[in-house]
Amino acid sequence: xxxxxxxxxxxxxxxxxxxxxxxxxxxxxxxxxxxxxxxxxxxxxxxxxxxxxxxxxxxxxxxxxxxxxxxxxxxxxxxxxxxxxxxxxxxxxxxxxxxxxxxxxxxxxxxxxxxxxxxxxxxxxxxxxxxxxxxx
Amino acid sequence: xxxxxxxxxxxxxxxxxxxxxxxxxxxxxxxxxxxxxxxxxxxxxxxxxxxxxxxxxxxxxxxxxxxxxxxxxxxxxxxxxxxxxxxxxxxxxxxxxxxxxxxxxxxxxxxxxxxxxxxxxxxxxxxxxxxxxxxxxxxxxxxxxxxxxxxxxxxxxxxxxxxxxxxxxxxxxxxxxxxxxxxxxxxxxxxxxxxxxxxxxxxxxxxxxxxxxxxxxxxxxxxxxxxxxxxxxxxxxxxxxxxxx
Numbered sequence: 001x002x003x004x005x006x007x008x009x010x011x012x013x014x015x016x017x018x019x020x021x022x023x024x025x026x027x028x029x030x031x032x033x034x035x036x037x038x039x040x041x042x043x044x045x046x047x048x049x050x051x052x053x054x055x056x057x058x059x060x061x062x063x064x065x066x067x068x069x070x071x072x073x074x075x076x077x078x079x080x081x082x083x084x085x086x087x088x089x090x091x092x093x094x095x096x097x098x099x100x101x102x103x104x105x106x107x108x109x110x111x112x113x114x115x116x117x118x119x120x121x122x123x124x125x126x127x128x129x130x131x132x133x134x135x136x
Numbered sequence: 137x138x139x140x141x142x143x144x145x146x147x148x149x150x151x152x153x154x155x156x157x158x159x160x161x162x163x164x165x166x167x168x169x170x171x172x173x174x175x176x177x178x179x180x181x182x183x184x185x186x187x188x189x190x191x192x193x194x195x196x197x198x199x200x201x202x203x204x205x206x207x208x209x210x211x212x213x214x215x216x217x218x219x220x221x222x223x224x225x226x227x228x229x230x231x232x233x234x235x236x237x238x239x240x241x242x243x244x245x246x247x248x249x250x251x252x253x254x255x256x257x258x259x260x261x262x263x264x265x266x267x268x269x270x271x272x273x274x275x276x277x278x279x280x281x282x283x284x285x286x287x288x289x290x291x292x293x294x295x296x297x298x299x300x301x302x303x304x305x306x307x308x309x310x311x312x313x314x315x316x317x318x319x320x321x322x323x324x325x326x327x328x329x330x331x332x333x334x335x336x337x338x339x340x341x342x343x344x345x346x347x348x349x350x351x352x353x354x355x356x357x358x359x360x361x362x363x364x365x366x367x368x369x370x371x372x373x374x375x376x377x378x379x380x381x
Contacts, residue, residue: 004301004303004333005213007229008304009215015224096240099240100241
């Protein structure tokens with residue numbers, strides 16, 4: 001009995017995720033901010049460069065724009081990583097419910113007597129169907 | 137019998153397997169739990185009872201990490217895990233059998249067990265242990281889970297949870313939609329599981345079904361635990377909780 005609780009205590013101590021969900025939300029926000037700021041600064045750098053005559057200033061602004069585009073791409077990746085996980089869990093849950101609903105309909109249809117007036121052999125009970133019979 | 141906050145002294149050692157302290161929870165701003173205190177001692181079966189809508193399932197969701205509390209804390213083996221993700225809690229040994237079982241209906245019984253075991257090398261040993269514990273499932277190992285009877289689906293859900301050797305098991309409405317004889321069989325299985333040292337929190341609307349195996353019981357009314365104690369002490373409080381007054 002104590003082994004289980006000791007193992008649980010060890011794993012819970014290693015977990016260290018008292019603020020796990022909030023941390024995910026912060027990364028999402030950071031990714032979104034990086035996207036917006038990166039794209040915004042890159043777009044600003046272009047009209048600024050039009051007003052410059054010195055090629056070195058123009059080059060500096062080009063470098064800034066490219067760097068900010070990289071920041072925007074990185075921000076998008078961070079945002080997707082921390083938001084996709086939650087979406088995929090809900091999607092899986094939805095698939096489970098839809099699958100159960102579909103199976104319930106199939107089982108109900110198999111258990112109903114055939115509509116024709118002539119007698120026909122009874123369908124096998126649904127509970128006896130194996131995966132091979134259903135997939136045929 | 138204790139009243140009010142519902143905290144119960146531990147049966148075995150100072151550390152509770154699971155403890156909720158002052159937990160508040162809400163859905164879309166509407167508070168459902170208003171300061172829940174609940175203790176599941178190590179190796180004990182604790183029944184959480186109450187009428188429909190009392191907040192029992194919400195309590196399980198908070199304990200399982202499926203719902204983040206708005207206030208309060210969730211402690212597992214003495215460590216604060218408030219806000220931990222449900223999959224992290226499941227990985228460390230806090231397993232939940234939700235209302236509705238949560239099995240994969242279009243997979244066979246064996247495949248449902250495989251989903252709980254990431255290491256392929258362990259599969260034969262896991263299957264043998266599972267089907268020894270649940271011989272009825274062994275007879276239906278290739279049958280689609282969605283075509284099992286309600287009681288067999290509940291057995292499969294229990295079997296899958298036990299495959300990962302949990303330390304804490306959260307059971308939400310085990311008896312939902314099942315005949316009394318099937319419910320009795322399931323709770324006999326739960327009682328056998330409890331002897332292996334697994335700490336179990338059972339949420340149940342039908343009190344008599346679970347009080348026969350519980351070490352402690354707590355009654356929830358309108359989002360708070362109003363009474364807690366041994367099953368014998370709870371009998372008189374049950375009618376008030378379900379019928380009011």
